[in-house]
Amino acid sequence: MKELKEALLRNAALTESALEESLSVRYSGDTVLSEAMKYAVLGGGKRIRAFLTIEFCRLFGGDEKAALPFASAIEMVHAYSLVHDDMPCMDDDDMRRGKPSCHKEFGEANALLAGDTLLTQAFEIALRNPWVSDRSRVLAATALASGAGALGMTGGQYYDLADQCDSYEELVRLQRMKTGALIKTAALLGLYAAKDAPVAEDEENIARYAHGIGFAFQIVDDLLDVRSDSATLGKPVGSDAKNGKKTILTFLTEDEAEKLAADCTADARNALAGYDGAALLSDLADYLLHRTN
């Protein structure tokens, strides 16, 4: 685990530099709009998605520099989704990662535009990746669009807002779309950074791994919301119940949920069993299962 924690920090630092370059004046101009974009994306989060992109690139023999533009792109898409989700007409959250959310800091119009522009620029950065072939660029940008669109992230957010989730199966589908799709994309981007003629079996194993860690991540989130305290968690606890939000615990007991998260994690690890050099990615699965915040 020590090695994983070092790798997380190292990759997060690499990603931060890549993001700064991706958001430089050359691409973003020099206005309040670009400030809002930087506010939303720099300096925050664990960079799990970027980690997946970088480490899957390494696993398939690619150079980390080829992964970094894709890692930037996936973090920009993730950041845009948080900016728009926080807006008053969506989840109406005033705080994000311990600071005012983007629309509280810059106003709604700038937040809306900053989100739009982060999404747009994510594609530009991925498509201008100088270290890969056109085929890799197309594979990556297509995966980004399909993970972030109506059958992925925004589709999941739609179901979440529409609150049409009446069964365990529907909740699983919602979470698979809302958060799982982009986690899968992050991992696939690593493969595409390394290879421009990827093998379907590798894509399937990656999807299985990503699904396992993504689902376990969400279950642990739901468990922490009822079990943790706000000092450890870094945000209010019990908010799901307070907001009447359906979670995995609407349908399963805590024990069942805990067992399911462990099973998903084991399945994620198994998906990578046939690959040499996947230790860090296997450790990540365990780390996400046992995290306390």
Added chain:
Amino acid sequence: MKELKEALLRNAALTESALEESLSVRYSGDTVLSEAMKYAVLGGGKRIRAFLTIEFCRLFGGDEKAALPFASAIEMVHAYSLVHDDMPCMDDDDMRRGKPSCHKEFGEANALLAGDTLLTQAFEIALRNPWVSDRSRVLAATALASGAGALGMTGGQYYDLADQCDSYEELVRLQRMKTGALIKTAALLGLYAAKDAPVAEDEENIARYAHGIGFAFQIVDDLLDVRSDSATLGKPVGSDAKNGKKTILTFLTEDEAEKLAADCTADARNALAGYDGAALLSDLADYLLHRTN
């Protein structure tokens, strides 16, 4: 002009079919979100941007079928920008093309998500264009991102909202970014649909043409707002003055503006003087200059 009007109708019909395919269940699912996307993009507008993509593709010897996915993509980006611009935190417009704007019809959350998803899916459709090479896909999707981003469309919308436009030069820059950049992209997409090793001189001539028609279009818009009546124009007149909006007529007399629009149109025509088969595109420049709505 008869030939142009027929070509406009024919290309608009081709674009409509391509958009329906681009927004089919396969890409958009089958929810209120996909309904909102269709509401925003189908059945509306003159499809000038799609026309540019299709006709520039033809001009450079390409097949129209190769242009259609790019034409869809540019219209989806244009439609997303209208959905977000109409929202209460931006321009707060209740009506669009004679019907309730997207957020009036579907609520703000769905409108926000529909805009996000249209933008995302525009990239997917362009990147999945089955009739062109990976190089063409990358050229087109990169042009789309750069025309729609901080140095193009959303950057222009930012300046418009920030209302920092104190001189003629600043207004020209704003309009060049807010509307001109996407018009240029539309024309370039046609070139990239036809050629995957485009010549810089062709790109420059296209940019000059697009700048000419785009600027003339905006000037004519401003003139119609003071000169037309709402029955002819299909929307309220005098709205710029009422909203205290700076237009070209803040800085120029009507006569000066009229002369400038004619000069821009002539320059657009000149940019294509060296190409055989550019008659329709030259006619389009005149048509946009003399339009009454």
